[in-house]
Amino acid sequence: MRQAAALEATLRACNRAAGHVSQVAFESGVKDRNGLQKLVYADIKATFGLSAQPAVRVVKKVVDAYSALAAGLKADSAARAAATPSGPTVCPARRFVDSCLADPQAQQMWRDLMTAIQYFWRHPLAEQVREEGREEGRAQERAESVLRNLQWRRIDVPDAVRERVLSSTDMDELGAWLERSYQVSDAWELFAEGA
Structure with missing residues (x-):
């Protein structure tokens, strides 16, 4: 006992x-x-x-x-x-x-x-870790889509632009950049406000 x-x-x-x-x-x-x-x-x-x-x-x-x-x-x-x-x-x-x-x-x-x-x-903490990982993965995929689209359109992407896109975790911002990536003629135009 x-x-x-x-x-x-x-x-x-x-x-x-x-x-x-x-x-x-x-x-x-x-x-x-x-x-x-x-x-x-x-x-x-x-x-x-x-x-x-x-x-x-x-x-x-x-x-x-x-x-x-x-x-x-x-x-x-x-x-x-x-x-x-x-x-x-x-x-x-x-x-x-x-x-x-x-x-x-x-x-x-x-x-x-x-x-x-x-x-x-x-544990709820583990679920939080998993959800954060999924969110990071979604942001990473969207950032890579922006860069792939520019590359496919044969637009030169300077390292500074690449770093800024890849470091963003804001899904709205990345979504706006993705939409702009179909129209811009220069990679820096992704970041133009109101474009």
């Missing part, structure tokens, strides 16, 4: 710590393992009462989640596969912990927690 309670407390602390670490990663923009670990390691050990190994694993899990998002993986199907408490898709460490628990109640609690834990990519 004590084993089950200790396991539950540790898993819940790790889950809360992962939420905290993901927020720090999002706000700071630091998403590499070493950089993020330097930022949060001492804090999560002290704040969430984690020992060294769980603290390191929490950071790795958050970094892995951000990597999965950046790679454009299907997060929901990955979460379902990761949450499955048995079978060949289960992490070896998860199977190892399961096999080490002598208390049947602790084993069941472990399985239930592994299935029920809210993984990072289901």
